[in-house]
Amino acid sequence: MSSKGEHQTVPLSVLLKRESESEKIENPEILHGQASQSKKGEDFTLLKTECQRAMGDGVATFSVFGLFDGHNGSAAAIYTKENLLNNVLSAIPADLNRDEWVAALPRALVAGFVKTDKDFQAKVASVGDSRCIFESGEGGIYYLSADHRLECNEEERERITSSGGEVGRLNTGGGTQIGPLRCWPGGLCLSRSIGDMDVGEYIVPVPYVKQVKLSTAGGRLIISSDGVWDVLSAEVALDCCRGMSPDAAAAQIVKEAVHTKGLRDDTTCIVVDILPLEKPSAPLPPPKKAVKGKLKAMFRKKHSEASSQSDKEYMEPDVVEELFEEGSAMLSERFATKYPLCNMFKLFTCAVCQLEMKPGEGISIHAGTSNSVKLRPWDGPFLCSTCQEKKEAMEGKRPSGSRHGSDSD
Structure with a gap:
């Protein structure tokens, strides 16, 4: 221990290791795959890697993965796929440095989703019940989206009724009610979407936004439509494709969902592996078994026993860090x-x-x-x-x- 007033020295090997790891975090290896079985032809995906953007401190690259689950036709899903990204990027001011760009992104996402909905309505948003999950390389499982089904979101039900809409099930006569909760007029069972215009616009396009900073362990991202999540839990989806490449994993998740309950809806899955450059693409390390119904909120990376005492003493915690979360519709x-x-x-x-x-x-x-x-x-x-x-x-x-x-x- 150093006495008061003395400077604490850090071994050069630790400093070099920090710098090396920092560089790898900035440019992780991105591998992705997708699979789908179609019943209605209303699911569309957007996968773009190595997108370049001029920023205040140089040129940065980023990747975009989107899933658009249409209902009552494919028009809104196609329009959103073709226009949403440009609308989001146009809402971010030019010449921002990296940290400013990341900070401006949540507001730009809101603007881009609302503009896409507004423009689509004039010409002809996470919103909806597609879901995104992430499993870290150390086994922690994280929900990165929020479900906007009226059946399971009390806050959204209250928002709709306070704005003048009604929420209830289909009435078959004689007081018998069936099916999921829906918004009336219109009868949509979601509280947020792009392009729904006959429900008094109680169904809004304002997205839930969550930003996280990943750890050096990397991990696997799964984005799927409700054709998967109506059948599989997060744990089952991850376990059924353990050790597979992203393409094979996406196909296996879709196969597992369809095998369980048949092809009742368009069933689409995107799998993205985010790995440090020095790590192989597959297989991912097996996770610790999570307690059913409980997902980890944060994890701390463990160091191998071979690490030197100086490394252990000076190594900073390596965690999945939440940067931003907001879901208000206002x-x-x-x-x-x-x-x-x-x-x-x-x-x-x-x-x-x-x-x-x-x-x-x-x-x-x-x-x-x-x-x-x-x-x-x-x-x-x-x-x-x-x-x-x-x-x-x-x-x-x-x-x-x-x-x-x-x-x-």
């Missing part, structure tokens, strides 16, 4: 000034569609909300008139038109 909350992003966004630009406005033309995102007592009407962010109409519609302040839809992860 734009006034998702664009609130609590985000440390005020200087990143233009003052007179619509926060949703990025339309440039003259001073005085924009409508404060806080106008008419309970926050307006504390925040003045001229406090931003601002919306253009059409995006303000969209905001009011999502809060149940006006009706809307016909129906298609897509839920996304």
Whole structure:
């Protein structure tokens, strides 16, 4: 132990190891695969790796994986696949450094989902019940999305009814009710989707967003439509494809789901392996068995017994770290000034569609909300008139038109 006032020295080997690991974390190896069995032809996927974006501190690469489960037709799913990513990226200011870009992404996701829904309705969002799970290389299992089925989400049911919608099951007459809980009018069993327009817009496109920083152990990401999750638990989905490549794993998960209950719906799966550069792509190390019904929230990486005492003394904890989580359906909350992003966004630009406005033309995102007592009407962010109409519609302040839809992860 060093005495007070003395500097504690760190072995050079430890410093070099930290630097080496840091470089590998920035550029992990990404392997992916997908599989699907179609009944309706309404599931679509988006897989893009090595996407480049100019940033304030150079050029960065990122990968995008999306699953779009259409209902009542494929129009909204196709439109979302083709436009959502560009709408999200256009909502991120230029010349941000890496940390600023990551911090701006949650707000940009909200803007991109709402703009996609708004544009689709004019021309013809995680929203829905597709689900994303992650298993770390050390065996921890994490839910990275939130289900928006009315059957299992009390908060969403309360939001819809407080906005003027109704939630209930199909009535076959004589008081007998069947099936899952649905939103009326419209009869949709989801509370969030893109493109549903005959439900008074109580069904909103505002996404649940969760950001996590992965550990150096890497892990496996599984994104699947409800055709998988209606049949398989997270543990079963992961166990049935243990040690397989991403392509083979995706095919096995779909096969397992269809074998269990038959092909009742489009059944689609994306598997992504995120591994440090020095690790092989397969097989993944077997996880510790989790207690049924309980998923780990965080894990600490264990060091091998061969590690030196100095390594153990100076090694920093290696964990899956949650950076951001927000699921509110209210734009006034998702664009609130609590985000440390005020200087990143233009003052007179619509926060949703990025339309440039003259001073005085924009409508404060806080106008008419309970926050307006504390925040003045001229406090931003601002919306253009059409995006303000969209905001009011999502809060149940006006009706809307016909129906298609897509839920996304």
